[in-house]
Amino acid sequence: MASAPADVTPAPEVRITLAGSTTVQPLVEALAARYRQLHPNITMDIAAGGSVVGINAVHEGRVDIGMASRPLKADEAQGISAVPIASDVLAIIVHPANPVPALSREQLRQIYLGQITNWREVGGDDRPIVPVVREVSSGTRGAFDSLVLDEAQPTASADVQVTAGEVEARVAGDLAAIGYVGFGNLASDVRVLPIDGALPSPTSVHTRQYPLVRPLLLLLGPLSRPEAHAFVEFAVSQAGQTIVARAGWIPNPAPVAVPTPAN
Incomplete structure (x- = not known):
């Protein structure tokens, strides 16, 4: 007589929090919609507020991921990994x-x-x-x-x-x-x-010939959890960059490395 299949423990629920640029927000929402299909245990809390809000929130550990639509200033970049996901x-x-x-x-x-x-x-x-x-x-x-x-x-x-x-x-x-x-x-x-x-x-x-361009960035800090890093890895993956292009943005010209989580 066949034995009953072993119970499969569902993946724990994880809530990833983001805040920052209103320009990046709709692109992240499009990426998050697909990511949640692939990972049903993940929920995404995506707030706007502007790039400065996202930068400060990552520094203070109030969110897992910040969103910015401009390069970071030297003092802002301390302790933050800025990962480009598209160009505006x-x-x-x-x-x-x-x-x-x-x-x-x-x-x-x-x-x-x-x-x-x-x-x-x-x-x-x-x-x-x-x-x-x-x-x-x-x-x-x-x-x-x-x-x-x-x-x-x-x-x-x-x-x-x-x-x-x-x-x-x-x-x-x-x-x-x-x-x-x-x-x-x-x-x-x-x-x-x-x-x-x-x-x-x-x-x-x-090739940087056209001047009216700015980077769209996801920001990771020392308190960003591994699940946040995984989402950023999806955003710069081939699947994520396909979503970027379909949404009307310019994808990254080459693969982008995402830093390893600190914790």
Whole structure:
């Protein structure tokens, strides 16, 4: 008579906590959705708050993983392993009939600060420029203000839109408009402008020819548990990077090593 199968002890429930960048949060949620399918015993508590919140929370041991959408400063990086999981790329868009062939980053900066106000100043038609921006809480707005404006405030005459789709629709419907969207939000009814001689693409990002790029990072500290390290390993794995690409981000150009847990 066959013996009864031995009881299988289920894996213990584990709750992984994350906090930080609002830009990284939706990508981590997409990665976490798949990770939970593979590991049903894992729950993920993903909060936002901004990159500084994530950095401080890892330093203080209040979360397992921090999320940041900029390089860490020297004092912030002490004791933290910053693991890149993707690149965030901003595309500059205009109406398809706008004849301006390209802009430099400095010209773009002056347009959004209100110092260049007519397209003829940058080789276009005699037409006032309508800069279009995202609303202030947008992660894309934060990236643009950091990469292009050096944290300065855009001109008060800028046209504010809430979503990437609204920015794209506004630019597609106005020859005078210029806007910015994430690399994953490009549509056929607008034209992407080269910046400093390069168009956004995985190749121009990886070769550092395209300037409007920032890293998306997961942060591990000395108190981060092995389960947190395992999730970060999944994020940089082939399966994780496939999710990154499908979500509209630029994957890592090469394999990334994840540090060994300290505990």
